[in-house]
Amino acid sequence: MRPNTLAEAVARIQSGASQDVVLAQFVDTFDLAQTIEARYITIEQEPALTGDKKLDALVGAMAEYLAKQRKLGRVPHWVGDRARYLDQPWFTVANPTDAMREFLSFSSPAEFASRNIFTEERPLRRARGLHSSES
Template sequence: MRSIWPERRPQRAAMLNDEPAALSDPRLQGLFGAVAEYLAHQHRLPNVPLWAYASDRYLDRAWHVSPFADDAMREYLTFASPAEFASRNIFTEERPLRRARSPSPFKVSA
């Protein structure tokens, strides 16, 4: 995969340099590390920020990120999850940061 805008790599790398503030939820700590590593690889940045590899960025127990708690969904997420997430025991869809392109199927009444 070729980067569309290689000239933007320095700006993208700079956005990942500063470590986010520590949170009390270990799942979010791990998620921040996974997202940083995933974005660095997706944009072919020269390196992943070191803070993303801190021990508190890895979960002790599996977290299947899904509103559905059934065995079939857990199995799908286990195999579909990108390595940057799976290595941290976080299991999500194959493109975890994609934007929704269609309208929401749920209607919100005011």
């Protein structure tokens, strides 16, 4: 079962669920919401701080990015909390070469780069299967 909110996703991660799986499920929940208001509700509640600085910054970046990319018209206030930013750069690719670091520094969306998170150009895209009418 997908988490209904980003706060619920973080709670599941704190309970031992796979971060990658739960965050991907949350993005599905967000994308499947039928209205702008329903989407906003999924990111409105502040997720608990976990003590994992990367995760805390990542969920702030995710909420801000989703709000702006999907044109929700507002960003939750909690994303600006200082605890949602990293002091040191984090490249999300394992063992990046210098060239990869440069590429990620250039291509990362502002909502991630401003938090010192360097990732791909479209970090929250999800693969989608063919609809039954397209098969």
